[in-house]
Amino acid sequence: xxxxxxxxxxxxxxxxxxxxxxxxxxxxxxxxxxxxxxxxxxxxxxxxxxxxxxxxxxxxxxxxxxxxxxxxxxxxxxxxxxxxxxxxxxxxxxxxxxxxxxxxxxxxxxxxxxxxxxxxxxxxxxxxxxxxxxxxxxxxxxxxxxxxxxxx
Numbered sequence: 644x645x646x647x648x649x650x651x652x653x654x655x656x657x658x659x660x661x662x663x664x665x666x667x668x669x670x671x672x673x674x675x676x677x678x679x680x681x682x683x684x685x686x687x688x689x690x691x692x693x694x695x696x697x698x699x700x701x702x703x704x705x706x707x708x709x710x711x712x713x714x715x716x717x718x719x720x721x722x723x724x725x726x727x728x729x730x731x732x733x734x735x736x737x738x739x740x741x742x743x744x745x746x747x748x749x750x751x752x753x754x755x756x757x758x759x760x761x762x763x764x765x766x767x768x769x770x771x772x773x774x775x776x777x778x779x780x781x782x783x784x785x786x787x788x789x790x791x792x793x794x795x
Contacts, residue, residue: 646719648738650692651746652676654712660705668701671737674714694718696740704743713746 652674661669677689694716696704708714718740727733 647717648720649715649717650674650676650694650738651713651715652692653746654708654710654714655691657710658701658705658708660701667698668705669695669697670701670705671695672704674716693735693737694740695721695737696743700740700743704740707745708743715744715746716740717742717744 655673655675658670658672663669671693673691673693675689675691677687680687682688704714716738718738721737721739723735723737725733725735
């Protein structure tokens with residue numbers, strides 16, 4: 644089965660290195676990824692994704708990235724089932740990073756202000772290609788009749 648994801652976003656906090664009992668490096672962090680189209684209020688929504696990295700990838704991230712840095716993560720999605728403090732069953736989804744890449748040059752990264760959930764909208768990536776403006780299109784109403792089943 645194929646399970647691959649590539650995501651670019653800005654770190655919402657400084658990554659911290661932890662070690663397992665066996666001495667294996669691990670870090671977890673969140674990235675903010677702003678959508679390329681405006682919502683009904685005329686604003687860009689931002690999605691937040693949890694990322695986990697192990698071994699040398701974790702070491703690399705902690706040594707070269709900080710809050711506000713643009714990072715491209717290549718990896719796979721993984722789910723984890725757990726019970727919250729009230730005994731409710733929950734599922735979390737995170738990206739397990741296999742490879743990471745710099746999204747900014749060092750000078751640009753140093754100029755950027757830190758990103759958090761409140762200020763993430765300042766970091767919109769245009770994503771326009773050849774004059775394509777996602778705002779020119781209406782959202783598809785999935786309840787309408789389609790010539791195919793998008794969920795099949």
